Amino acid sequence: MLFLPQQIQAGAQRVKLARIKDIASVEGVRDNQLVGYGIVVGLRGTGDSQQTVFPLQTLVSTLQRMGVNLQQSPQLSQMRTQNMAAVFLSATLPAFARPGNKIDVTVSSAGDARSLEGGLLLLTPLYGPDGQIYAEAQGPLVLGGYAVGANGNLKQYNHPTTGRVPDGAMVERAVPLDLARMRTLSLLLNDADFRTAEMMAAAINRETGRPLAHAVDSRRITLAVQPSEDVPSLLAEVESIEVETYPRAKVVINERTGTVVIGGDVRLQPVSILHGGLSVNVVTEYQVSQPGPFSQGTTQIVPQTTIQTQDQPVNRIELKQGATVDELVRDLQQIGASARDVISILQAMKEAGALEAELEVL
Missing domain, CATH: 3.90.1150 (Aspartate Aminotransferase, domain 1)
Incomplete structure (x- = not known):
């Protein structure tokens, strides 16, 4: 503790x-959340495939703004976009930010790109909840992972489809305060x-x-x-x-990972805990039954079911008046309780009124 x-x-x-x-x-x-949609170019064949339609539409719209019209091109449906990826951008506009200040941007793939490594984010507007543009983002991506594939083999480290652009967005509009x-x-x-x-x-x-x-x-x-x-x-x-x-006594439980965090202000009331385990395993094996020679029988698959049970002895924990969280954790460790067992015991103690704390399950 x-x-x-x-x-x-x-x-x-x-x-x-x-x-x-x-x-x-x-x-x-307060801070304000910004979001945007754009494209990342300069990828090494790890971008969106032709099955993803909207990156191609984004590329055509971008080129049209640059003066290149591809709407009537007969090769439009055959364009390959493996070197670009459609992405969503998210950023936080801090309080009192003024035009010209720079903020970080998080970029995440919106299609089926395998990696954004080496990509360059093109100029993308960032919108607030009111639909107004508050910042413009552009710059090279910084990734904490990579994905390399060849001949059907793939080597991936961390998450290569999400990256950041440090100081990649420039504030264009301030929130009045x-x-x-x-x-x-x-x-x-x-x-x-x-x-x-x-x-x-x-x-x-x-x-x-x-x-x-x-x-x-x-x-x-x-x-x-x-x-x-x-x-x-x-x-x-x-x-x-x-x-x-005066912080509120709280116990935080994450049942997905088996993590239990108990605050120092948690109080325990006198309680006796009986904890045991009964495991039942049902195993089914399928065997093939062959008919005898020159008989009129047919081959049959016969299931053979075996049931195994194991009942562990009940473990007992007794907490007296003034018991601390340290004593509870130490006693649970002595009986070999797993993280899942501790979660079940804490929930039962809360229902019994022996745990004076708010139980928060993530």
Whole structure:
């Protein structure tokens, strides 16, 4: 179990000190998602095949904008596009980004291309949710993998159909946000909690020396800004304040990978756990039955079924008052419980009321 140095013991509940900027955000100051569609050229025969129609249509439209008209060409259906690939682009426009700033772009194949290695992304507009163009992307791709094939053999490393263009997009339109005109600011907690919201408001008022903050609910704290006050300076002061937080006890379970993460604030109640296993294996073998010589019988396939059972003895774990998560994990390891067994046991403990924590299943 790992505890941060800032964690101290206060009565029966653990208190953690954290900066406001790490546990909350300013309402309205947010990132914006961008998306686009374009083509990557310069591939070495690893692009989209002729079975994928839209890369060819994209290429024809691009060439038409360049002054090359292929709409009436009789060889249009025979064009090969193995050296290009249709891709989707995604990027994040940060808050306060201005025209001329550069942002990273993630490029992913939209067709059946085998690899984007060595490709060049042509000029592609990036759109926001409102349909407006906020950035333009172009540049060479950087991949963390490759795919090489010859004579039916294929060698692939990592994921060669997704790459990045570092600083590949230039911002063309800014999202309007004027802090100077905002007379009321709101801080939004990442994890809703009434006590943390009250402690945050009290800490802000104590550090600033005036009734600046007020907790509206379990997630929102409002700041009353004076007409002549410098908002960026105020936010810089507020975000650096350390407050006492009371994180919610949580157990996170990933049933697909068998991963279990138990927080340090999880409490256990007295409980007895009986855990055993019964495995039943049914094996069917098919044997061929041949008729005797000069008989009128026919060849038949006869299934031979064998059932094997194995019942393991029940393992018992007893947790007394004040038991810790360390003791639970240690006892589960001693009985040889697998990750799947631990997940089942934790779910049963939650249903029995012996696990005082939020159980989140991914």
